[in-house]
Every structure is written in structure tokens, then in C-alpha cells.
Amino acid sequence: MKKVKISSNNILLLITIALFVVMYGLGCVVYASKGFTHLQTFLNVLINNAGLICVAAGTTCVMLTGGIDISVGSVVAMDCMILAVGMEQKGISSVVLMLLVLAIGLLFGLVQGYLIAYLKIQPFIATMAGMFFARGMTAVISTEQVSIVSDKLFVGLSNAKVNIPFGIGAYTNKKGILQIPYVRPTVIVAILVVVLIYLMLKYTKFGRSIYAVGGNQTSATLMGLNVAKTTMLTYVLASFLCSIGGICYCLNTMSGTTTQASGFEMDAISSAVIGGTLLTGGVGNIVGTLFGVLINGTISTLVKSHGKLNSSWPNIITAILLCFFIVLQAIFAKIKEAKKA
Amino acid sequence: MSKLKGLTKKQLFLPIFSMILVMLVNVVYDIACGNPPLSFFQIATQVTTSGDTILFGRLIDVLNRGSEVVILAIGMTLVVSASAGTDISVGSVMSLSGGLCCMLLAGYGVTNVDHYKVPLVVGILAGILLAIVCGIFNGFLVAYLNIQPMVATLILWSAGRAIGLLLCNSAIVYVRVPSFQFLGSYCGPIPTPILVAAVCVAITALILKFTAVGTFVQAVGINKKAARISGFNSSKIILICYAVCGLCAGIAGIVATSRIYSADTNNIGLNMELDAILAVALGGNSLGGGKFNLAGSIIGAYTIQAITTTLYALKVSSAQAPVYKAIVVILIVVIQAEPVKAYFKKLSAKKAAAKEAN
């Protein structure tokens, strides 16, 4: 008989998953009439949050090293603006623009990573500067709201439906038309990102180094790991994922404005925290983050389904959950310490 | 040369230097535009439509608009010093306290009133009290549950504004009563926010001068263990710092609300936490905690406002201004970074060695 491993970290992840199941189940029971039980409702949560999933994946990696990246929201806004203005006002092809956005993401991460890893500037401050810069640049590019309508490939990508095969979750609606559940291409990108990051974190030297750096920097150095390089590459990875997320986000909103995606960084961080990633570094899991995003998405959907609730409730509920998880983490940390003494 | 070196080592060097730099940029700009070279410092009087005489000018504008950040910087300085962390919830708490104040004055669900539902004082005190409660909540998490300050304050960062919106029923609540506008408009010829900030600074300065609060906060910030052995209750002191930070956010929130005589919960105090943190760093205070210099933070806060005002004068839009702010932040932290300092030390040591060899 193999014993099931349950450590305090697994417990946090289990609580998160259980919470999601309960919450979604509750929605199914209460709002069954509003189509909550249909697979499409769940898929819509994924579609709406595909960008956030990519961004949160990057944020999770950064948090695993014990750092933080608060620039991501602004970078997403900047990406959207570059895409929108590039396509609509400059007539550049969307493929070139997407590559450009990814390249900018790499560069952004490189600068932030260098400041943090080699010049030892606090991650919060360095990425705060990045946040200011990207948000300001968004406005420098354009202060208007630019909608994307002309680029065929981009519009096509945005509207493309990928049907769920084998008729899973298909149903006939009241008008007798068969509804096949679908996702957007962005969801596939997001799922790909999650899978790849999961494998990267678990099976590559780099991935394990991230955990080691977050677990104990001194130890990691003594064990011969290049802590500065690992840290910098993590920030590069995070910004790159953020740019992928930016493209996905843009495919959802199909516009660029100076104020969009504000507070996105906190959504990403709170998703990771709710998913069991410790802000002190070294502990966490991309699967948890995925569930964190889904919980956030489900809360919004539930509030929307109710219809009469104030639109600030999702934020408040998320904050309460965040508080719950942070306090839980603190309690676990105290128990661990007490055990050691 | 050595005198100059001594000067650059003084803590107030950085903030004063940046302030002078910003003023110089203004002077150069004015000369280039053909304005009188010192027009930045000019204070003129103007008669408003209602017949009052008020002061105006770019300097007055900096002092006026910088008031909220100055007030926030007071609390932030204490928090940074005692807990080596930042309170990122202050912007949200500002919005929350303004929201509660207006909601009480106008009544729930009402968006436009010209008379008070409850006395003005009650509204203002309730707003500030709520802000203090927020501060205590943050402080409890940090001091007693040992949660990293940034994480602990993240909760109210996201919930504060949302609760504010809830109180105001997601609308902008206008309180069109002249006495409500007083805090955000003019007291005689002088903008009231300047006076509010001045009073806050003066009270803090007096407390720091005539009580041992400064010693308590810094001792805990520099060496928590040693402070404990010497009889300080570090947790309590950290909690108090966060409560004061909440108080400051509350006052700033009321001033900001009064300025626009309405609770615009979505926008009041937006990104203000970043300015407050920046003010502390610009004031030459280490974000790693310990020794603090309140004067530095305050000069830092006004410098940030001066940068913003200057950028506007240079026709940079408010949305684009953050680009330049980012560059300033990076410059400041890079010249303060340990590896960079070590590099320059090595360089000057080399120079000295070369000189000796000659």
C-alpha cells in the first residue's frame, strides 16, 4: 500500500480545488435555469480568462523564486495598444505585430530581470517602474480607444470557434437548434502554456532551479546553482508569457485603450496565492494557479448570473478569499516553525 | 572636493538635489519659451468669479496638488521604517474613506444632494475612522501573523476600492454643499489642502520632536531582536505605524473627495500608493527599513508633484507622464543599488591608487 502524500502544501491545493468544485456546484444548483449546468458556461470562464491564465503562469514562476512582478497589467495594455494601433493606423500585418509584441516582452523581462538579479533592486520597485513605463508608453502610442476591425487574420482568430469533439456537452436549445460547445483558439494557447510550464517546472533543470532559488537562496548558491541567472531568466519568462497573455487578452477585447487591464497584476497574484503559491517563494504549482483563475472567473460568472448584485462583489469576494488563504498560509508557517522548535 | 563628497553622503542630498534639478528644468524651459526665467516661482493673485482673491502659479499648484501625497508619505515613512515593507492599500483606503464620508452625508443610494443628511463632522470622522480600522487590519496581519507587508496590504488594495463602490452603489456621489468643498478649495487666498498638509506635517514633526515615537519606530526597524531585549514591544509599534498610515490615508481621502466635492470611488487615490512609496524612496529613506527622515519624504513628495506639474507644462499628457516617472524611479534606485555603489567605490579606489603611484 502506498501512502498518499499529504503535506501542508498539498492541503492548500486541495482546499483550492475543493473550493472551486463547491462554488461551481453551487452555481449549477442555484442558477441551473440560467444555463450554469451547460458545459459552455464553464468554457466561457476559460475563454474570458485565457489571457489571465497565461499572465498568471508567468507571475507564478516569478513568485516561486520569491519575487513579484506588478508590471504585467500595464504590459498587457501596452501590447493591446501596439496591436490595435499597428493594425488600424499603420496597416502592419498582425503576424509581424504579434512577433513584435513577443520580442518587446522578452526585452522588458530582460531589463527588469537584470535590475533585480544583478543590481539587486527590490522586485517590487523595479517592476513598479516597469508598470509606470508600460502604462505611460500605452498613452504615448495613442490616447484614444482603438478598435481592431480591419486585419482579417486577427479578426478571424478572434471569432474562430474550436468545437468540442464527440458531441460532449452538446445539447438542443429551446428553438431546437443543436448547440455544440466550443472554445476560442486563445483557450488552446492558454492550456498549452499551462501544460508546458507544468512540464518545465517539473522536468527541467531550469524549472527545478526556480524552486531551489525560492526555497533557500543561500543553499542554492552553496549547491552550485547560478542564482542571479535563474532569477533573471524567470523574469524574462514571465514577461514573455505576459506578452502571450496580452495577445490573448487583445483577441478577447479587440481594442486598445490606455486604461485596460488595470489591476490585472493583482488578479494574477491573487490567483496564484489562492492556488497555493507562497509569496515567500519555493512553494506552489501551476495547476493551483489555473484553479485560482477559475475561482476568480467563477465568482464573476456567479455574480453576473445573479444579475442584481453590485459589480464590485467579485472584487470583494476575491479579497476575502485572498485574506483567507494568506492567513491560512501564515498559520501553516507557524505550525511548521513550532514543529521545528 | 572632499566637502562635496561629504555633502553627497547626507541623507537629504538626494531629495534636495532632485528638487533643484526639476526646478532647473523649469527655468531652462521658461527661457526657451521666452517666459521670464523664474516664472516657475511666480505667485500671482487672481480674483475668482465669486469675488474672492486667490493665489495661483506653478509653485502654488505643486504645493496644492502635492498635498495628498505629502500626507500619505508621512504614514508610509513610518510603515517602511518599522516593518521594512510598504502599505500598498493606501490609495484604495483613500477612496474607501471618501466613499463612506459622502455616502453618510448624502444617504445611501442618493447621488446628488445639496444639504447634509448627517453633520459634516460625523461624515468626515466616520471616513477617517474607517481608514484607521483598515490600517489596524493591515498592521495586525503584518505584526501578529508575520505576513509580508505587501501581501497583507494586497487584500485591502483590492477590497478597499470595491467596498467603496459598494457603499456608493457604484455611482459618483456628489455633495454640493459649499462647506464640504472647503477642505479641497480655498481658505482665504491659500488652497486649503496646502494648509491641511502643513498641519499634518507640523503635528507629526512636533510628535517626533517631543515624544520618543521616532526612537521607538526606528529601533524596531533597525534591529527588532535588540529592541525587544531592550524592552520594546515591536508588534505593538508596527501595528501603531500601520494605524497611523491608515489615518493619513483617511485624511488624504477626505481632501481628495472634497476637491471634487464627490466620491468618485473609481478614481480617487488611484495609483497614489505608488507615489507615496516613491516619495519615501526619493527622500533618501531605505525601503529596507530602519532610520527615516520625514523631511526627506516630504520633499520627495513635492518633487514628484513638481515633476508631474513640469511634465504638464511641457505639454506631456497626464496619461503619458508615467513614462518619465518610471525613468526617474529607475535612475534613483540604480544609483542607490549596492552593486553600483560598490562599482563606483572600486573605481575611485583605483583612481586614488593611481594618484599615489604618481
Add this chain to the structure above:
Amino acid sequence: MDSNIALTMRGICMTFPGVKALDNVDFTLKKGEIRALMGENGAGKSTLIKCLTGVNKFEAGEIHVDGIEGPIVNKDTMDAQKKGISTVYQEVNLCPNLSVAENLYIGREPLTKIGTVNRRKMNQMAAQLMNDLDLDVDVTKNLEEYSLALQQMIAIARAVDMESKVLILDEPTSSLDDNEVEKLFGMMRKLRDQGVGIVFVTHFLEQVYAVCDGITVLRNGTLVGEYTIEELPRVKLVAAMMGKDFDDLASIKPEGIKDFSNVPLEIEAKGLSHEGTIKPFDLDIHKGEVVGLTGLLGSGRSELARAIYGADRAQTGTLKVDGKEVKIKTPLDAMNLGMGLLPDDRKAEGIIGDMSVRENIVLAMQAKLGMFKKIPMAKQIEIADKFIEMLQIKTASRETLIKQLSGGNQQKVILARWLATDPDFLILDEPTRGIDIGTKTEIQKLVIKLAEEGKSVIFISSEIEEMLRTCNRMAVLRDGMKVGEIGMDEMNQEGVMHAIAGGDHHE
């Protein structure tokens, strides 16, 4: 080099600013030998090890390691490891959040064909290694799920697997219980039999005699001698570590035995304890009496004092101060009862580095007064100047930052901090550590003077000499327990050393 020798160090010298930390120290380690490196605080043990592993740069001397031509100088610990010298510290330097296997192989993981980590192979290799060392460990579990002892052994396994010829164990047993220690010893013996040379740094005498083949003793940065275990029974070892160098100081204590039986008690502790650091103890201290706490480092001598002062809150027992029963929850409570504690770790718990000498001196006084009753500046200056003069603190000015002062002067400032509160009962934990001989005498004289004024003192020191000169009575501690008291009549070098060493006499 003798083919039987794993490591030699010859004539190692190293100075810290103002202090000669190592003076011409030799060290030899044979293959397949476990050698204890002994010495009290400041003897130079850790400095010597740091010179060996490249953390400190030594100024003179040579290091030779088996298998490498010529003398070596290590740039850092990684470099040392490459040359076959591994160190395992008291705090386990591994990552608690990674699996055991990963901790063993991180940085040198076996890879698959596509360049990813071959977890299966890594786990197999790890399991094999654990099996070879008779450790019952599931290598896929996270390190933090195992006891400190096992973590310690896993750290050793990692070091050994990297083909170390010299293994340095720096106080590895400090946080282990007897059972765990025995397991660790089993592993050490096994490695010894495989030909690894082991340097064992510890302050537990029993452990030295249980596992070591040889002992090297350092004192005040110099080599006392290199011995085989048979040559050096316990009492001789204690004598070698503590030294018998009666310095030329005349006796500073008034002659004759003072009888305290009629003097009222200042402190009456009954059954005080703090879990994990000090077992329940009783201790009475009369007014005007200096009681020494003696025992080796880690014997619980500091912890006993801290339990009284409330620095580590006592969980059991009762405490009477001046005849009244009191509850002390925090240091401030103790201070309000007229106590003061000068902690042994000056840097971590004593000085407030970024504050001036004046601020440091008035600190405790201010804490007692509270936040709102500030001591007027003029008064602060007066107090600071008074103590700077009285204790002859060498500082550029009273506004100089304390961190810029020398160790001895920092210590005097902390002492001044407590004297300023006019305490009835002072705990001085290693007040003379790392400071020059002149200052030492001054501090000793001060202690006598305080006692004459009717103040009670607990005096803790590693130097028996110093204790004999200042104390009226001594309490002996061993392994976290108070094991006895020595009265004035039995107080001499021999008696104290026997008491500290224990074992030989009674077992």
C-alpha cells in the same frame, strides 16, 4: 605528502580588523580519521574552517589536500568542494521544498536524451545512495517532511557523493536528540571506514569521546595542541580549551568569603523552564551577590538567564523578585522589576547599529518611560556623557553611530544602557567576549563594584579565570540542565572544570 594524510594546514594566519583571529595555526587530518576541532567562543574554530573552505582569505600559511600537487587556496565553497572539501553546517543548507533526491542531485541531475531531468533515474540513484548509507528515506518526498537529523544526514550524503576526501561537520548535532545523534555517529563511522577524513566541530564533550579518534584544540586563535583521544581525558580537554593562563591581574575581589545567608533574596526561581532550551531549574540570588553560570557553550547557561528575564518566556515554574511572586511575559516586564540583560550576541541582540552612542545609551531608559515621555535632549546628553566618561568609552563623539565603534566599546555602550536604568539585578551574558584584556578587567571591576552597591548580578563567561575572580557562587550547567552549584570554598580551576566536564567523576 604522506599518503596517509588527507589534509594539512601549516602556519595559517588571519587578522580581522584589530584582532588576530588565527596566529600560526597548524592542523592535520589523516584519512579515515574523525578529528574533533575544539575550542570556546572566539578560539578560531570557525575562522579556521572558513579559511579552509575559501570563505575567509588567510594571510599566511599553506593548505595541502591529498591528491593535489602544491598548496591550494580556495576561492569559495564551490571551489573547495571541487577539490574534495565539503562542509555540512548546523543549519541544513538544503532546500526544504524540494524532494530528497533533488536535494542530492540538484545542479548535477541525470538527464534524458531530450535534455530534461531524468527523474526516474535520479530517484533510483538517490535510493541506492540512501540504501548504501543505511538510511530509511523515501527519496521522492520533500526534504521538509524529515527530521532535522535525517536532513543533516542527507546533507552529508550529498557531500560524500560528490567524492569528498575531507568532510567538515560544523556543529551538526546541536539540534538533534540522543537517538538521532547515535544514527549520525553510525554514518560517520561508516564513512571513516571508507577512508574519508572528518573534521567534527562540536561543543558536546560526550560526543567527542563517543566518536572521535583525535582532538585538536584551539584557544584565542592559537593552536594548543593536536592529541589522540587517549592522550586527553575530559578534564584535561576542558583545561586545554579554557586555558590556565593566569594573567598578571591582581585579585580584584575583596579577600575572604562573604556570608550571604543573612542577606535577603533578590531572585528566587523555582522550576522555571523553557521547552527545548532549558529544563526546570531552581536558583536563588541574594542581594549584592554575583552568581556565575558556568558550563560549555550550548549547556543552557544563556538560556537559563533568558528564561528569568523573559527573553524566552518561561513556561513552567514560579519566580519571586524581592520576595514577591511575579509573572514575566516580556523583557519590559523584567525591566520594570529592575532587571537588565546584556545578551551574548552583541550584534544580533545588543546594538541598534544605525543609532548613535547617545541613543543607544538612553534606549532602555526610554523604553521604560514609554513612547510619550521623551527624555529631554539635555538630559540625554548628560546621561550619555556621564557614562562615556565613567566607562571610558572610546568614541569620536556621542553622536557617532555605534556600529562604527570597536567591539569592546560597543559592549560598554550596552552596559551603559543598563546602568542608566539603575537596575537591581543585571544579567551579563559573555560581557567580555572578543574584547581586549584591558577592557575585560575594567568590566570585571565594574561587576564587583555593582555588587558592593547591593545589586545582584548573573555573570556568564567561557573563561573560568574571570568567573573565579568575580563570582561569589557558581551554578553549573550541562546539556540544558542545572546540575549543581559550587560555593566559594570549592571554587578553583580544578573543581570547576571537573564540574563542567562531568562524566569522569561519577560515571
